[in-house]
Amino acid sequence: MKYIFSLQFIYLIASMTYILGLKMLGKPETARKGNLIAAAGMTMAILGTIFFYQGEVPSFIYILIATAIVIGTILGWMIAKKVAMTKMPELVSLFNGMGGASAALIGLIEFEHYTGKTMSIATIVAGIIIGSISFSGSMIAWAKLNGTLKKPLRLPKYNILNNLIIIVLILFATFIAWSGTDSQLFLYVLFFGALAYGVLFVLPIGGADMPVVISLLNSFTGLAAALGGFLYGNMVMLTGGILVGSAGTILTFAMCDAMNRSLVNVIFGSFGSSGDVSASDGASETMKGSIKKTTVSDAAILMNYSQRIIIVPGYGLAVAQAQHAIHELEQLLASKGIEVKYAIHPVAGRMPGHMNVLLAETNVDYDKLAEMEDVNPEFKNTDVVFVVGANDVVNPAAHTNPSSPIFGMPILEVENAKNIIINKRSMNPGYAGIENELFYNQKTSMLFGDAKSVIQSLISELKGM
Amino acid sequence: MTQLIEFISDNIQMIYIVVLMIFVGVEIIGHVPAVLHTPLMSGANAIHGVVIIGAILVLLGVNPENYLGQALGFVAVLLGTLNVVGGFVVTDRMLEMFKKKK
Numbered sequence: 001m002k003y004i005f006s007l008q009f010i011y012l013i014a015s016m017t018y019i020l021g022l023k024m025l026g027k028p029e030t031a032r033k034g035n036l037i038a039a040a041g042m043t044m045a046i047l048g049t050i051f052f053y054q055g056e057v058p059s060f061i062y063i064l065i066a067t068a069i070v071i072g073t074i075l076g077w078m079i080a081k082k083v084a085m086t087k088m089p090e091l092v093s094l095f096n097g098m099g100g101a102s103a104a105l106i107g108l109i110e111f112e113h114y115t116g117k118t119m120s121i122a123t124i125v126a127g128i129i130i131g132s133i134s135f136s137g138s139m140i141a142w143a144k145l146n147g148t149l150k151k152p153l154r155l156p157k158y159n160i161l162n163n164l165i166i167i168v169l170i171l172f173a174t175f176i177a178w179s180g181t182d183s184q185l186f187l188y189v190l191f192f193g194a195l196a197y198g199v200l201f202v203l204p205i206g207g208a209d210m211p212v213v214i215s216l217l218n219s220f221t222g223l224a225a226a227l228g229g230f231l232y233g234n235m236v237m238l239t240g241g242i243l244v245g246s247a248g249t250i251l252t253f254a255m256c257d258a259m260n261r262s263l264v265n266v267i268f269g270s271f272g273s274s275g276d277v278s279a280s281d282g283a284s285e286t287m288k289g290s291i292k293k294t295t296v297s298d299a300a301i302l303m304n305y306s307q308r309i310i311i312v313p314g315y316g317l318a319v320a321q322a323q324h325a326i327h328e329l330e331q332l333l334a335s336k337g338i339e340v341k342y343a344i345h346p347v348a349g350r351m352p353g354h355m356n357v358l359l360a361e362t363n364v365d366y367d368k369l370a371e372m373e374d375v376n377p378e379f380k381n382t383d384v385v386f387v388v389g390a391n392d393v394v395n396p397a398a399h400t401n402p403s404s405p406i407f408g409m410p411i412l413e414v415e416n417a418k419n420i421i422i423n424k425r426s427m428n429p430g431y432a433g434i435e436n437e438l439f440y441n442q443k444t445s446m447l448f449g450d451a452k453s454v455i456q457s458l459i460s461e462l463k464g465m
Numbered sequence: 466m467t468q469l470i471e472f473i474s475d476n477i478q479m480i481y482i483v484v485l486m487i488f489v490g491v492e493i494i495g496h497v498p499a500v501l502h503t504p505l506m507s508g509a510n511a512i513h514g515v516v517i518i519g520a521i522l523v524l525l526g527v528n529p530e531n532y533l534g535q536a537l538g539f540v541a542v543l544l545g546t547l548n549v550v551g552g553f554v555v556t557d558r559m560l561e562m563f564k565k566k567k
Contacts, residue, residue: 072546246490
């Protein structure tokens with residue numbers, strides 16, 4: 001009795017650390033501490049579960065658990081520490097998938113112990129479906145962000161097909177729960193069906209929307225964990241799971257908001273499918289203008305004689321690992337008495353806040369990172385805007401072309417600046433797969449090349465001036 | 466139907482917690498600057514690693530003869546640990562960078 005009480009008390013504390021931790025993660029000053037507090041709570045809950053367990057357990061089971069935890073800790077730690085900052089978004093997706101798979105496996109094992117108990121089986125099969133979707137979906141999202149899977153793949157009538165599959169899965173799950181069957185075959189059919197659905201669910205969604213998808217799958221895993229909590233009457237799983245489920249859902253909507261898209265639009269999206277075609281059609285009609293190329297030395301001269309420069313970093317900067325180079329350029333320009341700022345679009349890069357994380361890594365002064373709303377009025381007083389590897393977030397089509405898939409998305413209004421220098425590797429369209437009329441603007445000059453080497457040559461040019 | 470009503474009255478405390486936690490989750494996320502969306506998502510990602518507790522409970526309760534169950538349970542604990550450890554470490558790494566201003 002005393003033991004059970006102690007465990008419940010530990011769970012209560014752990015639940016509090018999750019709430020407190022998430023709350024603190026919402027403020028820059030307390031965020032890091034918040035994360036550590038939640039981690040401490042989690043450690044307590046895990047150790048408590050093992051040491052206060054009531055019942056006869058053969059010792060080899062303890063060895064099994066310890067081995068799994070030790071291997072998982074070493075592996076998780078190494079992956080999390082080794083992977084480059086630019087790969088962060090896909091890493092979150094990967095770990096999210098692990099949690100989903102864990103939840104699904106729990107369901108697979110526990111199924112046979114609850115035969116005949118309709119509500120428990122319903123909880124189990126729901127956990128299997130959600131966990132499996134979260135796992136396979138996260139793996140696809142991971143592959144997409146990784147660049148392994150490039151293009152959105154669409155089966156014919158994929159929306160109808162996908163909806164049909166999920167309806168069949170739910171009906172089948174209901175049947176399993178209702179009929180009281182103990183068939184392992186049915187269970188595994190359900191498991192693999194849900195895995196397949198997760199793949200089909202994420203495959204058609206474009207890479208630009210992956211952050212939203214990851215956030216959504218994140219809340220799915222939370223839900224799956226909570227279902228496990230319901231099954232065992234385990235409070236800490238319940239609170240942690242539901243907390244992430246609900247917070248994750250709100251976060252998903254916040255991300256959609258930042259891109260001015262609805263969640264329905266993202267999932268069943270027109271992005272790419274209908275939008276792509278009409279946008280590129282429209283583009284080829286209106287964008288017959290010519291682009292103007294520039295050289296590193298011309299760009300350096302232009303910058304050298306400017307008073308205000310705004311840098312717009314995008315994913316291209318991250319891919320080229322050019323964050324240190326851009327910081328050096330910024331300091332060099334500042335030392336020449338030029339006012340330099342970074343304009344950060346909320347969804348620049350692959351995830352909201354991705355650019356801030358990257359630039360913070362290089363010790364860029366926090367005050368120099370300007371948010372979109374604050375910086376937009378400043379463009380008209382800016383001599384040079386230097387766009388590095390960003391595309392969709394500066395595409396004026398969001399304001400001017402109602403047929404564009406990104407129409408209505410808030411953008412950085414760089415077209416108001418006096419000069420625009422755009423660094424890109426090639427003329428390929430951005431992640432949304434649409435043309436950008438900004439490139440054909442009279443004030444725009446294109447500086448082609450890998451972001452890092454271009455910036456480094458800019459630096460050496462500027463140093464000689 | 467009776468089973469459903471029975472289920473609800475048996476579990477009314479847990480249903481309370483679910484409902485209240487939904488509100489807590491919604492409240493916590495309101496007004497978070499976009500800058501912190503990624504770390505926040507990553508932190509939440511680590512917290513749902515709490516599913517590992519379920520995986521541990523499975524292994525603790527599994528029949529010593531059930532080898533498939535043990536194997537799956539082992540994998541479940543391993544994956545859950547990856548979720549927890551990887552999730553918290555990645556979040557910390559992201560936030561470490563925010564801190565270093567001056």
